[in-house]
Amino acid sequence: MMRLRFCLRFCFPIVAALVLAGCSAPLPSTDLPPARFVSEAPEFPGFQDYRGIIDLPIKTSGMDQSGIADLAKAAQIDFIFLADRVQPGQGESGSDFGIAGFTNEILFIPGGAFEIGGSEIIGVNLHEPIKPKLAPNDLISAIHDQGGLAIAANPAKFASSADYALADAMEVYSQRSAWLAQNPTALYFRAIFLGTDHFLSGLDLRPDANLALYDRMTAGARVSMLAGMGAPDNMNVLGAKVGTIPQLFLFCTTHLIARARDLAPILEALRLGHSYASFDYLGYVGAFAFFAHAGDTMAMMGDEVRLVPGLLLKTELPAPADRIAMYQNGAEVASAENATTLEFAPKSPGAYRIEAYRSGKLWIMSNPVYIR
Template sequence: MYHYPGALHMHTRFSDGSGSVEDLARAACDAGLRWIIITDHDDLQAKQYEGWLHDVLVIVGHEITPPRNHFLALGIDRVIDNRLPPQTFIDQVYDAGGFGIIAHPDERVKNSFKDIYRWDDWGIDGPRHRNGRTVGIELWNLMSDWGEHLTPRNKELIYFFPRLGISGPTPETLAWWDRLNMAGRRTFGVGGVDAHAFIRQTFWGKVEVFPYRWMFGTLTNYVILPERLPLDPAAAIHTILDALANGRSYFVNRLDGDCPDLTFHAVRGAERWHPGDTASLHGGPLTFVADVGCDAEVHLIHDGRILARGLRILRHSVILPGVYRLEAYRRGMPWLYTNPVYVTGKRREGMR
C-alpha cells in the first residue's frame, strides 16, 4: 500500500487567505505534502490552477459559508448558493455528482479572533437519500481548535507557542461520528488545517497567523492507495477524492511526530482489510494489527468504546461485528485517527 500525505481546508486570495495558489503549492511542497485541497469561501476561481504545481497535486473545491453551518463541497464545477438551507445545499452538492465534508461542527466560542461557525443541526448529516454515498466530518480543525482557546490574557502566549492552544477533536464530535457509522450512515473523518495565513496588525507591527508552511506541518491526511498515484492530473485528482470519500485515509498531527507508514488492518490468513474496507466474520474471527512506528499509546476503538490498548503496537482478535478504528496519543495528547474498518457478520449466541 502507498500512503500519500496531504492537507485540506485552506484559503487563498480568492477569498480571505493572504496567499496565491502558487504560494500554497510551494509551501505544501516545502512541508512534504503531495496534495492539497483548496476550499475558498463560495468561490472556484482557483480551479484554473488544478493539477500538478511544484510537485504538489492541487485540487479545488469550495467552502459553502452561510453565517453558520459551513460545508466543504468537493468534486463539482459550480458554486452552490450559500443562502440555501443546509439540507438543500448538501443535496445540491450530491445531485451535481460531488460529495462534501461538514466543517468545524462543534465550535462554541466567540472572541476577538473568530465568531461561532458550528454545525447547528446534527440531525442533518448528509444528503436526504444517501444511497450508499458517504459524507465527511472535519473531526479536527486546527485553526478552529486554536481559536477556541484564545482569550485576551493568553493570546500572545499561544501565538508564540501555538501547541498550547491545541487540544484535539471534541468528544462530542467523535461520538457523533461513531454513532453515524454504527447506524450504517457511512461517514469518513478528516483533519482540516483551515489555513488562511491571516495578516493582523498588532502594536509591534503586522504579523502572520499562521504561515501556510507552518500550517501544512500540522494536521496531515494520508490517503491509502493500492497503487502509485497517477501522473495524469485528472486521474490523480479522481484518485485522491475517491480515497477520501471511501474512508481510505487517516490523519496525524505532525506537531507531535509523523506517521507516514502506519500499519492498521484486519487480517485473516492471507486476506487484509484496511480503513474504508468491509470485512466479514463469516469466514472466522479477524485479528486487528497496528503499528504506529514510534512511542505512542494506541487504542483500538469498537463502536465508540476502547476495546484494546497498546504501546506503539497492538494486536487483537475480534469475533463481533461493528465499526473498528484506531486512535493514538503522544505525551497524553491526541495524535492520530484512522477511518474505520467495517466488520459484518452474526453475533455469537449469548453475546451482546
C-alpha cells in the same frame, strides 16, 4: 528599589530572550526526510501513503496557488483540497473554486465552503456554479450532481444531524476551530513565552463532541473521518507572525491511501475513508496502517469485512506511541502502552478505529474498519 534593580538586572534579560524566541516564529520541529519520499502503504501492495491538507482557504492569505504550492513543497505536502468560503453572489463560476490539477508539483482539488447555520458543508472537486443559500440536503445533492464530495465541517455546530446526514465525510478536527475556541490574550502570551511546538500543542485538542457524533453516525453508515486546517491566523506577535501557513503545514496533515497521486484515485481514497490524520509536530508520520485480516482476507481503513472466526484487527505505527487505544462505536475496547502495534480479536460487529498519543496529545487518528 533594591527589588526593582534586581528585576531589571536579572529578570529583564530572561524576558527579552523569551520575547526574541517569540519573534523568531520558528517552524515546528517535525523531522521531515531530506526529500519527499512517498511510502508504500503497509500490508497493501500497490497503495501509497500521500500527505495533504484538507479545507484550505487561500483568498484571504494574499497568495495564489503557485505561492501556496511552493510552501507545500517545502513541507513535503502532496495534495491540497481548496475550500475558500463561498459568499452570497459567489460560487457562480468554476473559477471561484480554484484551479484543478498540478501547480508546481502539488495536486490541487478545487472546492468551496458553504455556511450552514453555525457550521459549513465543504464541496470538493467543484467546477460548476452552485446556487447560494440552498438547504443542506439540496446543497449536498448539488455537489454530488457534478461529481463532487461533501464534507461536513465541525458537526457539533450544526443545528441537526439531518443537516449533514448525506455527507461523504466529516471534518472532526479543525485547526481553525481549535484556535478560535481559545482566549486570544492567552494565545498571544503563549506565542511569546513558549516555543513553537509547545504553542501548537495547545491546538492539539481531542475533538470530543465531534468524535461522539462521528461514532454515532458510523454505527450505521460508512463516513470518512478527516482533519482540516481552515484559514491561518497569522497572529502578529511583536512583529512576528504566528499561526502561519508554513507552520500549520507541519502541524497536522490528512493522509490518503491511494494507488496514484491524481485526481480520481485521491478522491476515491477520500470517499472510501482510506485515510488517517497525524499531528506531525509530535513526530513525522510517513506511513501507518490499521486493518482487519483473516486468512487471505484483508480490509484497510474505511473498508467493510464480515465477522468470521479468526478475524483480527491490527495497527502498525511508524514509531512508538505512549498509548494506543482502539474504539468500537466510540467505546474503548483495547489499548497498549509504549507500543508500535496493537492487535485485537473483535467479538461483535461495529466501527473500529484507532487513536495514538504522545505526551498526552493526540498523534494519529484513523478511519474505522467496519465489521458487519
